[in-house]
Amino acid sequence: MCGITGYLGDGDSVELIAQGLKNLEYRGYDSAGVAVVDDDVNVYKQEGTIDGITLPDSEPTAYGIGHTRWSTHGPPSDRNAHPHTDCTGDIAVVHNGIISNYHELKADLDGHIFESDTDTEVIPHLIEEELADGVDLLPAVQRVLDRLEGSFAIGVGQAGSERLIGARQDSPLVVGHGEDGTFLASDVTAFIEQTKFVSYLEDGDVVDVGVDGATVYNDGEVVDREPQEIKWDAEDTSKAGHDHYMHKEIHEQPHALRQTLSGRVDETAGKVDLELDLGDELLEGIDRVHIVACGTSYHAGLYAKRLFETYSGLSVEVSRASEYRVHDGHDPENTLAVAITQSGETADTLSAIRTAKSIGTPTLAVTNTVGSTVTREVDDTVYIRAGPEIGVAATKTFVSQVATLALVAVHAGRVRGTISASKAASFLQSVNQLPSAVQEVLNSEAVIERIAEKYADSESFFFIGKAYGHPVALESALKLKEISYEHAEGFPAGELKHGPLALVTEQTPVIALLTEGTEAAETMSNVKEVQSRGAPVIGLSSDSGKSEFCEELIEVPEMGEMEPVVANVALQLLAYHVADLKGRAIDKPRNLAKSVTVE
Ligand code: M6R
Numbered sequence: 001m002c003g004i005t006g007y008l009g010d011g012d013s014v015e016l017i018a019q020g021l022k023n024l025e026y027r028g029y030d031s032a033g034v035a036v037v038d039d040d041v042n043v044y045k046q047e048g049t050i051d052g053i054t055l056p057d058s059e060p061t062a063y064g065i066g067h068t069r070w071s072t073h074g075p076p077s078d079r080n081a082h083p084h085t086d087c088t089g090d091i092a093v094v095h096n097g098i099i100s101n102y103h104e105l106k107a108d109l110d111g112h113i114f115e116s117d118t119d120t121e122v123i124p125h126l127i128e129e130e131l132a133d134g135v136d137l138l139p140a141v142q143r144v145l146d147r148l149e150g151s152f153a154i155g156v157g158q159a160g161s162e163r164l165i166g167a168r169q170d171s172p173l174v175v176g177h178g179e180d181g182t183f184l185a186s187d188v189t190a191f192i193e194q195t196k197f198v199s200y201l202e203d204g205d206v207v208d209v210g211v212d213g214a215t216v217y218n219d220g221e222v223v224d225r226e227p228q229e230i231k232w233d234a235e236d237t238s239k240a241g242h243d244h245y246m247h248k249e250i251h252e253q254p255h256a257l258r259q260t261l262s263g264r265v266d267e268t269a270g271k272v273d274l275e276l277d278l279g280d281e282l283l284e285g286i287d288r289v290h291i292v293a294c295g296t297s298y299h300a301g302l303y304a305k306r307l308f309e310t311y312s313g314l315s316v317e318v319s320r321a322s323e324y325r326v327h328d329g330h331d332p333e334n335t336l337a338v339a340i341t342q343s344g345e346t347a348d349t350l351s352a353i354r355t356a357k358s359i360g361t362p363t364l365a366v367t368n369t370v371g372s373t374v375t376r377e378v379d380d381t382v383y384i385r386a387g388p389e390i391g392v393a394a395t396k397t398f399v400s401q402v403a404t405l406a407l408v409a410v411h412a413g414r415v416r417g418t419i420s421a422s423k424a425a426s427f428l429q430s431v432n433q434l435p436s437a438v439q440e441v442l443n444s445e446a447v448i449e450r451i452a453e454k455y456a457d458s459e460s461f462f463f464i465g466k467a468y469g470h471p472v473a474l475e476s477a478l479k480l481k482e483i484s485y486e487h488a489e490g491f492p493a494g495e496l497k498h499g500p501l502a503l504v505t506e507q508t509p510v511i512a513l514l515t516e517g518t519e520a521a522e523t524m525s526n527v528k529e530v531q532s533r534g535a536p537v538i539g540l541s542s543d544s545g546k547s548e549f550c551e552e553l554i555e556v557p558e559m560g561e562m563e564p565v566v567a568n569v570a571l572q573l574l575a576y577h578v579a580d581l582k583g584r585a586i587d588k589p590r591n592l593a594k595s596v597t598v599e
Helices: 013-023 102-107 122-132 137-147 234-239 245-251 253-261 280-285 295-312 347-358 373-377 396-416 421-432 434-443 445-455 469-484 493-498 520-531 544-549 560-581
Strands: 003-009 031-037 041-047 063-069 091-099 150-158 164-169 174-177 181-185 197-200 205-210 213-218 221-223 288-293 315-320 335-341 363-367 380-383 460-465 487-492 510-513 537-541 552-555
Touching: 003 013, 003 091, 003 150, 003 164, 003 205, 013 031, 013 063, 013 181, 031 091, 031 150, 041 091, 063 091, 063 150, 091 122, 102 122, 122 137, 122 150, 137 150, 137 164, 137 205, 164 181, 174 213, 181 205, 234 245, 245 253, 245 560, 253 396, 253 434, 280 396, 288 295, 288 347, 295 315, 295 335, 295 396, 295 421, 295 469, 295 560, 335 347, 335 396, 347 363, 347 373, 363 373, 363 396, 380 396, 396 421, 396 434, 396 560, 421 434, 421 560, 434 560, 445 552, 445 560, 460 469, 460 493, 460 520, 469 487, 469 493, 469 510, 469 560, 487 493, 493 520, 510 520, 510 560, 520 537, 520 544, 537 544, 537 560, 544 552
Parallel strands: 288 315, 288 335, 335 363, 363 380, 460 487, 460 510, 510 537, 537 552
Antiparallel strands: 003 063, 003 181, 031 041, 031 063, 091 150, 150 164, 164 205, 174 181, 174 197, 205 213, 213 221
């Protein structure tokens, strides 16, 4: 996730764009840049935040575009910072999202000079080609958009044109209507001090901003995107109107998942492309995987264990990174060590991966953070592309980790021949449905909030689940305890009767995963055990018939073995609302840090 802003009007363009970028820093902050457009284009950009860049004073006729970056292609550096330009230096482009076919597009741009490792840079060069054919800026951009695949929002400026062009496809872009000029931005946060009148662009929209305001096109036709008045204030801005980052990040999950999957899944062929450097030979030669991770990432690892075992025929051990040891007699050549870490900086995980490396085990990282320490130490990295997560509680990174690991499992299975193309295709179909399934759960937030109100004052909360339900039970309990400070435990459903059942009373709500992929019929007998001790049961299922066996049922869409990870989103909301009712410091819970860099 990156932040885009642009301005064309009578105001101080440079100042307004720089302010917009500061406001958008919560979307990414590893590099920043501004293109000041007039009769020529001047670009000011570097690694770090906008504060580190010396910008010129604005000329009255100047306008421009700016960007604050969260890397997806190419590490944070001056050369990878946006805006990117074409060979003539007359076109500047900023971009949020992923151009999934950029390799193919780049191959067509023979003779063009590329200066960065980004996917974005193909765009100004493609526009350059169109302009060379004598086409005007707007149709040139439209033609280029027809060739782009992936999810993106872009802003384009051209020397001497007095126009800013923006476009949106699966990535947000809004137009701000100010008194003295027009703004373009990833979200309202960028310009809320200047105007509260906003047009929300829709997928496929292209906006042409000139001195007289903005015109929006879709499919070549002018469309009306009626300005709406924003009700919230500047101080709420980086949370985009949400009370907490955690709440915002929970709601960003459909978008995060789209980014995770973008350009990687060929559902029809049952294939996955992760651009892995680790060769097929290695995946064919191993017979086991050691996953090392902590906290939420460890729970994603437990989920992945089942996916790997089902789809790639690999035997998987998942270790809490702080407990990872390599035993005598272990054969490193048959093993792949996988570090799961959203930050890429967790000391325990780094230490575990170093242990694996020290005996010659090949290593892979699954992380959210380009350029993080783990990426520099492992043999290969797969990014989860969830965008920056500010709340200490991991939410969107968990679902993106699970989705990414599902893709790794299918890829390994196809390479190893343990899964047919048709089985892979049908599983990938449900993986592709994750964004809409998660959105469906988010739409039922009012139900979950009511349940939170009903049980918020309970003594303790138990979460139970079998199979894929077990990691979700552990993860949901972790979420509730870390932000509400209430006692919560997750158990394999069948374990209750071996001890924890002694703690169950009518004051202990039991949250039961009864979805697909959780052997729900067996968990139902555990539900009966706790109900007969007076505990209220909150079930999660895609089968509405389960409501007659539970005090409350949270319904989730049918998703096969990905159903529990979708149910997890409902339990993030449950944790959030319990903590909110108790007035906890949700984004920065006591004693915890976002990135744990000590062992
Ligand atoms: O950055 P990492 O994924 O390596 O972090 C691991 C844990 O510290 C982290 O998942 C922690 O458990 C979460 N903040 C819990 O919400």
